[in-house]
Amino acid sequence: MNEMPAGSRRKFPIHIIVFLAPAVIIYTLFMIWPLLDSLRLSLYAPSPDGGVTFVGFQNYATLFNDPNYSERFWGALRNNVVFFIIHMAVQNPVGLLLASFLASRVTRFRTVFRTLIFTPTVLSVVLVGFIWRLILSPLWGISEGILAVIGIENQPWLGLPETALPTLSLVSVWQYVGIPMMLFLAALIAIPDEIIEAAQVDGATGWNVFWRIKLPLILPTVGIVGVLTFVGNFNAFDLIYTTQTALAGPNFATDLLATLFYRTFFGFQLQLGNPTMGATVAGVMFAIILAGVLVYLFGWQRRLLRNEVQL
Amino acid sequence: MNDFTVFSRRMQIVVMHLVLLAYTVFALFPVILVVINSMKARNAIFRTPYALPNPDNFDLVGYETVFERAGFPSYFLNSLIVTVGALALIFIAGTMAAYALSEYKFPGNTALGLYMALGIMVPIRLGTVSLLQLIVNLKLADTLTALILIYAASGLPLAVFVLSQFMRQIPRDLKDAARVDGASEYRIYALILPLIRPALGTVMVFNMIPIWNDLWFPLIVAPSEQNKTVTLGAQTFLGQFVNDWNAVLASLTLAALPVIILYIIFSRQLIRGLTAGAVK
Incomplete structure (x- = not known):
């Protein structure tokens, strides 16, 4: 960083304020303040006079324990965990596999492949949700025909409580696999050729090179992909809303925290909207996402740094 | 290197290309299916979903509905x-x-x-x-x-x-x-x-x-x-319009098109951004 230009040392120079003001004001007013105020609101409840009264952590107790809320809340949380696990188990390994093929120097048309495979990622979730609803529709019979070839019996995938959530998780995986693929690709390309060549001279096979050399070297990216998946998944809304409406059917089988947040805030069917309980759901989501980010920053990254020092 | 390792190395390369090709088809197939069927008559959508639009089945009724409604x-x-x-x-x-x-x-x-x-x-x-x-x-x-x-x-x-x-x-x-x-x-x-x-x-x-x-x-x-x-x-x-298949397919195509065009123009910047941020 550089010294301030001479002559402007004594009082805070006006031009620095001019440069900073627009970004700081917009960001503080429309992002930081609403986030903090929403956390504050989660500690209040509507009072009979039309205002709000401070109730401490009672809303959170209601959300966790009151039968009117707790069943939906724990259900949404469990579904969200399943949604995340499916992404970690399918999206990220597939992304890594595709990236390792794309990083290989013997692969041809690498740019074409990676550009085409990334295409679904840029489409809006609304379109992706509807496209897959059509593909899976028994009326059209596309999935029926394709699954018959592999020997899987067709089912109303989005209509059954047992299959709806895994199916939608896989649709989301189909859309977003491009992101881990690109991040892993960048990390793999950055590995110096000499390291790989040295290992090959020593007789290491492709499989060994991958597990012993490449994977340890891309661990920082594994962490980034993990935390991005976590934040994205615990904030997901559009896909469920588009394919199953805010009711997250069948029978709330696809309810995620964000759809619960939407319903609690705005109300649905006979239940009235409740801003302070909505803020409470958002508060829980905030805590979960924050915990994920902190685990990444202090668990994963710091551990990697320590290992580097030991090496 | 003996013949066998050369052969297995070649096989490996072929398999890698086949996997990438198969995945590319998987990634694009749903989108392409929607786009081609958006320009077909209703019965052609159901009877021959894989056929490309041709003079026999060509129909823009879906787009007409979208623009009217x-x-x-x-x-x-x-x-x-x-x-x-x-x-x-x-x-x-x-x-x-x-x-x-x-x-x-x-x-x-x-x-x-x-x-x-x-x-x-x-x-x-x-x-x-x-x-x-x-x-x-x-x-x-x-x-x-x-x-x-x-x-x-x-x-x-x-x-x-x-x-x-x-x-x-x-x-x-x-x-x-x-x-x-x-x-x-x-x-x-x-x-x-x-x-x-x-x-x-x-x-x-x-x-x-x-x-x-x-x-x-x-x-x-x-x-x-x-x-x-x-x-x-x-x-x-x-x-x-969930039951009007022509209109649904046409509106999906219309909504997807601008993003796909933008992506074609800017894919290089986008991919560079995504990867540079990670390497840093």
């Missing part, structure tokens, strides 16, 4: 206004703040940089309850301005972070030479903007797609017919 031109215009507006704000406010943070040493510089970076990982969606209240209080409810401000606020943290990293690499001599010539600080800021073009392109493309595709804030902040963006417009139209 939904205001897609207005949705496109709204999406364009929101996206361009938010990007312009991110560009102006983001480059100015990044310049100040990277160029001047002042008390609180590091703290301010950290404060701006807080928003990179926290989704703005979590503040919706208070944000909606604020928008109503500012008399911005159901306006495109509200969307522009919200997207600018959520895009700024990453923009400031990336741009200030990039600006730190600009040689000092250049700016000092301009100062010796009597250029004002504002003039110097304007002078270095062209130098950060690569990073700017990346930041803009990176913000563009999520803004264009967002459903949550248009649904909550600007849901009226005249303010609908393409994503929300398509969502409502698809919900109402």
Whole structure:
């Protein structure tokens, strides 16, 4: 960083304020303040006079324990965990596999492949949700025909409580696999050729090179992909809303925290909207996402740094 | 190397290409199926879904329904206004703040940089309850301005972070030479903007797609017919016309087309942005 230009040392120079003001004001007013105020609101409840009264952590107790809320809340949380696990188990390994093929120097048309495979990622979730609803529709019979070839019996995938959530998780995986693929690709390309060549001279096979050399070297990216998946998944809304409406059917089988947040805030069917309980759901989501980010920053990254020092 | 290892190496290469090809087909097949069937007559959609449009089955009735029943031109215009507006704000406010943070040493510089970076990982969606209240209080409810401000606020943290990293690499001599010539600080800021073009392109493309595709804030902040963006417009139209297959396929194609065109134009910047951010 550089010294301030001479002559402007004594009082805070006006031009620095001019440069900073627009970004700081917009960001503080429309992002930081609403986030903090929403956390504050989660500690209040509507009072009979039309205002709000401070109730401490009672809303959170209601959300966790009151039968009117707790069943939906724990259900949404469990579904969200399943949604995340499916992404970690399918999206990220597939992304890594595709990236390792794309990083290989013997692969041809690498740019074409990676550009085409990334295409679904840029489409809006609304379109992706509807496209897959059509593909899976028994009326059209596309999935029926394709699954018959592999020997899987067709089912109303989005209509059954047992299959709806895994199916939608896989649709989301189909859309977003491009992101881990690109991040892993960048990390793999950055590995110096000499390291790989040295290992090959020593007789290491492709499989060994991958597990012993490449994977340890891309661990920082594994962490980034993990935390991005976590934040994205615990904030997901559009896909469920588009394919199953805010009711997250069948029978709330696809309810995620964000759809619960939407319903609690705005109300649905006979239940009235409740801003302070909505803020409470958002508060829980905030805590979960924050915990994920902190685990990444202090668990994963710091551990990697320590290992580097030991090496 | 003996014959066997040469053979197995070749097989490995062939298998890698086959996997990539198969995955590419898997990634594109649903989209292509929707696009080709959007131009076919209803019975052809069901009887020969894999056939390309040809004189026998060609029919644009779906598009006619879409143009009669939904205001897609207005949705496109709204999406364009929101996206361009938010990007312009991110560009102006983001480059100015990044310049100040990277160029001047002042008390609180590091703290301010950290404060701006807080928003990179926290989704703005979590503040919706208070944000909606604020928008109503500012008399911005159901306006495109509200969307522009919200997207600018959520895009700024990453923009400031990336741009200030990039600006730190600009040689000092250049700016000092301009100062010796009597250029004002504002003039110097304007002078270095062209130098950060690569990073700017990346930041803009990176913000563009999520803004264009967002459903949550248009649904909550600007849901009226005249303010609908393409994503929300398509969502409502698809919900109402769920049984009119021609109209559904046509509206899906219409809504996807601009993004795919933008992607074709900007894929290089987008991919560069995604990968440079990771390598750093």
